[in-house]
Amino acid sequence: MPQVEMNDEMMEAKLGEPLLSVARRHAAHIGFYCDGNGLCTMCECRVIEGADQLSPVTDIERNWLPQQRLDEGYRLGCQAALRGRGTIRTITRAEELRRQLQAVLNPPEGTTPNDNVRPFVRNMVAVNWQHIGTWPFNWLRTLQRLGLARFVWPINNPDLFMRDTMRITARMLNGGTTITVEAEARPNLLTDGAAEK
Numbered sequence: 395m396p397q398v399e400m401n402d403e404m405m406e407a408k409l410g411e412p413l414l415s416v417a418r419r420h421a422a423h424i425g426f427y428c429d430g431n432g433l434c435t436m437c438e439c440r441v442i443e444g445a446d447q448l449s450p451v452t453d454i455e456r457n458w459l460p461q462q463r464l465d466e467g468y469r470l471g472c473q474a475a476l477r478g479r480g481t482i483r484t485i486t487r488a489e490e491l492r493r494q495l496q497a498v499l500n501p502p503e504g505t506t507p508n509d510n511v512r513p514f515v516r517n518m519v520a521v522n523w524q525h526i527g528t529w530p531f532n533w534l535r536t537l538q539r540l541g542l543a544r545f546v547w548p549i550n551n552p553d554l555f556m557r558d559t560m561r562i563t564a565r566m567l568n569g570g571t572t573i574t575v576e577a578e579a580r581p582n583l584l585t586d587g588a589a590e591k
């Protein structure tokens with residue numbers, strides 16, 4: 395069984411499972427406004443180790459992420475699926491930005507707020523630039539792929555969407571100490587064709 399270390403926490407995962415699905419099952423700090431439809435980029439993760447254990451970069455990711463961002467290891471969690479049994483180490487963009495902001499507000503010993511502002515601002519600019527820099531083709535291609543109805547309302551499973559949102563929010567509010575791993579199958583969150591290496 396593949397292992398995913400996400401936001402410094404080991405998580406069990408299934409072959410073919412997208413990183414977003416792993417995160418949602420474990421209530422990890424991640425965004426998914428478009429419910430995995432490749433529209434919002436809120437599920438972006440930086441892969442620190444084990445990039446070769448993931449499926450190749452998709453056209454959807456190329457629509458949204460500039461090459462430099464891909465070169466830095468960023469992937470969309472709803473597109474990058476597990477295809478190998480090796481360990482993957484990653485941090486979600488939501489958590490990375492939270493930590494960077496935290497470092498500005500409460501600088502670690504030996505650092506000043508100024509030291510910590512730069513990585514936070516750089517990341518924020520990169521996040522916004524990836525939308526502006528690829529505009530309008532990112533939206534047009536997504537609209538073409540999804541169709542107008544899905545583009546306007548991309549949520550696949552409102553019930554599961556709400557439950558996962560509540561679990562993640564609850565976990566953030568209580569300091570991240572409670573993990574609830576749901577055991578039920580979530581076939582709609584597994585990708586087809588993510589072959590085992």
Ligand code: FES
Pocket residue numbers: 414425426427428429430431432433434435436437438470471472473
């Ligand atoms: S969940 Fe929206 S792009 Fe991945």
